[in-house]
Amino acid sequence: MNQTSQKISASALRSLDHLISMHDLHTDTVRGILDRAEEIDRGELSPNLRGTVAALLFFEPSTRTHFSFETAMKRMGGETISMSGTGTSSVTKGESFADTIRTFGLYSDIIVIRSPVEGAARFASEIARVPVVNAGDGANQHPTQALLDLYSIRACQGRLDELSVAVVGDLKFGRTVHSLVQALSPFNPKLHLVSPPHLRLPDYLLDRLRGRAGVTEHTDLAEVIDEVDVLYVTRIQRERFADPEEYEQVKNCYIVDCEMLRGAKPTMRVLHPMPRVNEIAPEVDGSQHAYYFEQAKHGIAIRQAILSELIRGNANGIENETNREGAI
């Protein structure tokens, strides 16, 4: 990273108070977070969050996101307090969401929140006295996943600009998809949206992409597999279907296996936000195209970058990070 990009990144990051939606982020801010994560990944930067606490409030089940935030804090010397579900909290006694957020804001230096309710993180950011990170709100946004997806795409393709990306699966309810297509749109992508007809990307998001990205819609993945640089596969989410029969009809509609990938470009990489069920056959794991485990690993550096920047920007007196040479 050259000095100019360092300057852009630093100034763009300073304007970040919360991380709620990709809709809020300027392209420079996105690049700033990716650059910071890259420095952390390479060991060129070691943020120090000793003495700080992150409240991880997960009102909805999570494995990867929850533990990657926890790991990220611990790698930087910080602590976490956690709430999973509502069974162990005052929420079961009838405490309002607002009171829960205000209270945890007093106990911690940052709040990471996942909720099945859309807009919960935005509302939390308006009432908490500390920075808030959206770790997923219903079918709306999952910005830290989108940032790690961008980071993974840049890592495996060497660039973000003008890539051909196929997004496959549940585009209607998949919040990772909603965040990713918005995150990619400033980089002039060619987006292929592949889904069953009733799981298409919502109109309001398609409308937002208009004029910013070349978008085509498909129901057959074979139509685009040969031309894409990135194949982003998502799970058809059983928990988003009110009607189990409807879920059964579509759950196996896209299964990526080695046969399907035969015509793909050698540099094409398969990404998946995980967890997968059966949409990527295990035989793909050993192929040159598989990138989803590296992608999951990148989640740590991205979350380190986000947590350290938000906590550092919000609190004076916290020891700054050091780089390998010891400079502050």
Added chain:
Amino acid sequence: MSTATKEMKVDAICEGSVIDHIPAGRGLDVMRLLQLPEEQREARTGRPAASPADAPPVRTPAVPAAAPAGQAPGAASPVRSSTTPADPPGAVPAEMPAGRPVLMIGVNLGSGKHGRKDLVKIEGYELSEAEAAVVALIAPEATLSIIQEYRVARKSRLSLPPEIRRYGVCRNPNCITNIEGIETRFTVQQRPDAPPRATAGGLSASPPPPVPVHLHCRYCEKEYRAESIEIRLTR
């Protein structure tokens, strides 16, 4: 039909508000929106409303159908004063309950500017700027005239606000505003709809529809056409 002999399609009002140049077919939506809740029903005018006994209802000639008179097409905000007579004296409906606004509607009235238009009159109630901004969501080209003693005291073209707070109800049942009952916030945009997903083909001879107003929920980030949102003037 000359102006002088044109019959008024909607009763004149003594005190209150006239929303004119509402797109034809939207007048009922504006009426529905203006079903003011109980606590706002107390008449809010700069002057006391005329007594029904003093002012029997009339259908009278001599005022253009496109009332309020004196309105220049495309009149723009900010508010400008006008002393042009709007409605003739003595035109308050006898049935008007004291202290409660009465709504009147004209549907499919002739309009040189739009071909057809709707018009709504509110007797005994001056629409506030915030309320007028909400009306603009479903009738962005409409004008608002404040009537005092049958004359246009102020007139302005409605303008879309950049954001509306509190009045709209998000259609998404899983939005935090509906779950926690917090104040809603929508950013307002007037722009064409996205083109249809499948190419429809063929040419249409009908004129292009008015550019719709879209509301973007600050919280759940869903976007809706303004006319599809339930709007309550108080919550």
